[in-house]
Amino acid sequence: MTRSPNVSGRIFSKIGKAISRFGMIAQDDRITVGLSGGKDSVLLLLGLVGLRERSPVRFSLRASMVDITNGECDTGPMEDLCGSLGIPFNRITCPVLEVIRAREEKSPCSLCSKMRAGVLFTDALENGSTTVAMGHNLDDAVETVLLNLFYAGRFRSFHPRSWRSRTGLWLIRPLVFLSSSEITEEIGRLGIELIPPLCPFSRDSKRERIKELVRSLEKEIPDVRSQLLHALMEPYSGDTWS
Numbered sequence: 001m002t003r004s005p006n007v008s009g010r011i012f013s014k015i016g017k018a019i020s021r022f023g024m025i026a027q028d029d030r031i032t033v034g035l036s037g038g039k040d041s042v043l044l045l046l047g048l049v050g051l052r053e054r055s056p057v058r059f060s061l062r063a064s065m066v067d068i069t070n071g072e073c074d075t076g077p078m079e080d081l082c083g084s085l086g087i088p089f090n091r092i093t094c095p096v097l098e099v100i101r102a103r104e105e106k107s108p109c110s111l112c113s114k115m116r117a118g119v120l121f122t123d124a125l126e127n128g129s130t131t132v133a134m135g136h137n138l139d140d141a142v143e144t145v146l147l148n149l150f151y152a153g154r155f156r157s158f159h160p161r162s163w164r165s166r167t168g169l170w171l172i173r174p175l176v177f178l179s180s181s182e183i184t185e186e187i188g189r190l191g192i193e194l195i196p197p198l199c200p201f202s203r204d205s206k207r208e209r210i211k212e213l214v215r216s217l218e219k220e221i222p223d224v225r226s227q228l229l230h231a232l233m234e235p236y237s238g239d240t241w242s
Contacts, residue, residue, distance in 0.1 A: 005190050007050050014177040015047040022160040024172040029059040031131045032124035037078050037195025039187045040135030049085050062088040064123050066116045068096035068198050077193040094119050121167045131170040139180040142228045143210045
């Protein structure tokens with residue numbers, strides 16, 4: 001059996017904890033991993049491969065990469081990685097950047113995210129998957145909480161495991177207990193070659209402001225991310241006015 005690179009026990013433990021806590025994987029699941037070529041999705045793939053090698057729960061894996069450059073991106077590093085792991089790799093070319101430029105989109109991040117997700121889920125459905133795995137991490141969850149709180153007046157984030165009724169697929173996010181810095185450190189330790197970000201547009205300004213806010217808060221409250229995560233996971237109805 002092809003074995004995955006040796007993901008550290010601490011990292012693997014947090015991935016396993018999330019999968020167990022939210023019941024993300026069941027017997028005979030067929031999982032499509034959304035592979036962007038960045039640190040999060042690569043560690044997600046490595047973690048799931050490692051889990052499959054150890055877990056008594058049987059499930060299959062395949063990786064799909066949505067190439068938003070419509071074929072101009074070099075996906076070689078991801079093809080090589082998947083080949084070394086024995087994981088089927090599928091590249092889907094999609095003219096996302098062309099569409100954004102043509103529409104002179106004011107919110108390119110939002111449109112790009114929706115288009116990529118649509119393409120990925122369609123691919124997963126057409127290839128018989130039951131589940132799509134994506135690499136959103138703890139930072140993403142915390143930032144989404146604050147974005148919704150400050151800009152929409154709601155305390156909420158995405159769910160670690162959610163049902164997509166339009167496609168009949170589950171979406172899971174096994175990295176939700178891992179911070180971005182932990183992921184960066186682990187990928188550096190493993191020496192995995194990544195693909196540079198494909199998007200030429202500036203990042204979502206609101207999310208960037210939230211990132212800066214969290215970094216600023218962290219100087220005074222080192223565990224601010226874990227505290228927000230706790231509030232998200234253990235809500236108490238008596239704390240609200242409703």
